[in-house]
Amino acid sequence: MSIELRHLRCFLAIAEEGGVTRAAARLHLTQPSVSRTLAALERHLGVRLADRSTHHFVLTAEGHAFRTRAATAVAAFDAALDTGRTRRRPLRVGHAWSAFGTYTTPLLRRWQERYPDTPLELRRIDDRTAGLARGEVDAALLRGPVEAPGLVTELLLTEPRMAAVPADGPLAARDTLTLADLASQPVMVNTVSGTTTRALWPSHAGPVTTLTVGNTDDWLTAIAAARGVGVTGTSTAAVHPHPGIAYRLLTDAPPLPVHLAWREDSPHAAIPCLVALAHEITAEGGEG
Template sequence: AFDEAVGPGRPGPRPLRLGHAWSAFGPYTTPLLRAWQERYPGTPLELLRIDDRTAGLTRGEVDAALLRGPVEAPGLVTEVLYTEVRVAAVTADGPLARRESLALADLAGGPVVLNPVSGTTTVELWPPHTRPAATLTVGNTDDWLTAIAAGRGSGVSTTSTAVLYPHAGVAYVPLDDAPGVPVLLARRDAPGHPALPRLAALAREIIAR
């Protein structure tokens, strides 16, 4: 990736690699990328989707990562940037799609689609007496959407998924009783890319606008 960024035989700054598993920086993704390019054109910011709970950070594939937490991984330093509201994802032509809002118990009567590889939803989100009757496991966001659109189950995600992953076969409905999901900026607890402090500062600035 470095050679491709600077060209063979041409010295240049190392790109700052920012990983994410899904939804990146939510509605702030484009403002962050544009502001970075304007302020720091000499240091490319590469946004990389990696289907992994830490978006490749623990394996050294990226310098920092936008994660949805909580994330429990040794050797990481995290900062909560903001919190996203959870929503239900249901089949677009099903009865739940016509509701103005839903509760977690409304989803428990049928299968719930879970992404244990990089998702934040587990059966522990539901109270013990209303946990889903069945679950379907997938490995990434694309397969999660496909399963819900096909009527194989419902799902729970956040508002950024509704914005960044519209799907003709999926309806996103507000959830009244689900806790929010913190969005984290994570890095390894070790010396890293010299531009990491600038990335953190710019992320905070964009949210505050």
């Protein structure tokens, strides 16, 4: 059996929906046909792409790797058929939690003024590459190190790190904090799209415990409920103010790099314009 583009699209739907049943509904196909497509891919590749049972579905390591390759191939195919309209199709920019921080509104307004024929669409996607590695967006604003293969990155700025603490707790009474001040508290860690790990602290002085969440909303809720504290960039304080959270500057934490990233093999034609405008706005301090 030869593998066709429809097989890749089907697998990506399975991966994104987290199972065969939901993928079949999304694709308007029968569940057995989707299962057969997945099995055919596994036979062709000679590896198991997913561990699945009635109540359990998870991609294997090989499945995650193939997902990236499949998304790249599908995106490249779609781009190849759209060469005459690339400038006019929307430029989809993903982000995991706070877009371009205080520069977001100036970026969107100035882009609309200069490139009205190429809409810029911001999409929040809870994923380490904000959907870029999976082909869901054309570019992404990413914080922290970017290690996904096949991506080109441009450093736009660095953000000071902030502590996020319960607004009614003792740490909120301080003007600034240190990593050591947080180490005695449970530290909330977003394992899906966050940038905070135990490696931020010295090996001999790390937090007593960490609690994991899967997205920014749960991270904010947990800190406001005094389940723990968090570490983030200054953009989070600007984009996600919360009455139950106090943000305080961390004086000894390394700054957080903010990159614009895009796929090397199928860049949107407007990427250079986006890079130039982002640098222009940060140089001006974000004024629109």
